[in-house]
Amino acid sequence: MPSGDRGGTLGPVSFRPGALDGIQTSPTGGQVEYLLARNSVIREFRKGRLSRLDVCDAHPELIRAATNLGRTMGEQCPICEESDLVDVTFVFGSKLPAGGRCVATQAELARFWRRKEPVVCYVVEVCCGCRWNHLARMYPAGAGVDAVARKPLRSRTKA
Numbered sequence: 001m002p003s004g005d006r007g008g009t010l011g012p013v014s015f016r017p018g019a020l021d022g023i024q025t026s027p028t029g030g031q032v033e034y035l036l037a038r039n040s041v042i043r044e045f046r047k048g049r050l051s052r053l054d055v056c057d058a059h060p061e062l063i064r065a066a067t068n069l070g071r072t073m074g075e076q077c078p079i080c081e082e083s084d085l086v087d088v089t090f091v092f093g094s095k096l097p098a099g100g101r102c103v104a105t106q107a108e109l110a111r112f113w114r115r116k117e118p119v120v121c122y123v124v125e126v127c128c129g130c131r132w133n134h135l136a137r138m139y140p141a142g143a144g145v146d147a148v149a150r151k152p153l154r155s156r157t158k159a
């Protein structure tokens with residue numbers, strides 16, 4: 001019923017999580033894994049084993065979300081090295097669209113963190129230039145989880 005919500009929903013996406021029962025409680029470990037996976041994709045691309053078609057496959061909806069709602073990461077795209085990366089946060093949980101809700105503002109994200117129901121936040125980095133995209137991290141929030149990633153969306157810079 002709340003139809004004029006900010007944000008939007010996403011069609012079929014590759015990073016859609018499975019059941020929410022197994023909410024991950026060690027987001028830090030997950031983040032490292034995503035970073036490793038990302039770096040290995042980039043390595044393979046640089047070696048020529050993956051083409052741009054393989055790695056720059058962002059769903060049009062994801063590009064749209066990134067264009068409208070993405071937050072600049074202050075980092076250049078590792079693939080085209082021309083555009084800046086943005087990150088987009090999707091929240092999954094009960095009463096949310098199956099494809100996740102794309103979070104528009106930090107204030108909206110904070111509201112999800114305060115929810116009584118658990119949610120899982122997925123942060124995807126996207127290049128609107130070449131359509132590179134990769135899951136950057138995910139973390140549980142809501143339901144009294146004291147979100148480890150309560151810090152800003154761009155905590156990767158200190159890594």
Ligand SMILES: [Zn+2]
Pocket residue numbers: 077078079080081082083127128129130131132
């Ligand atoms: Zn790019």
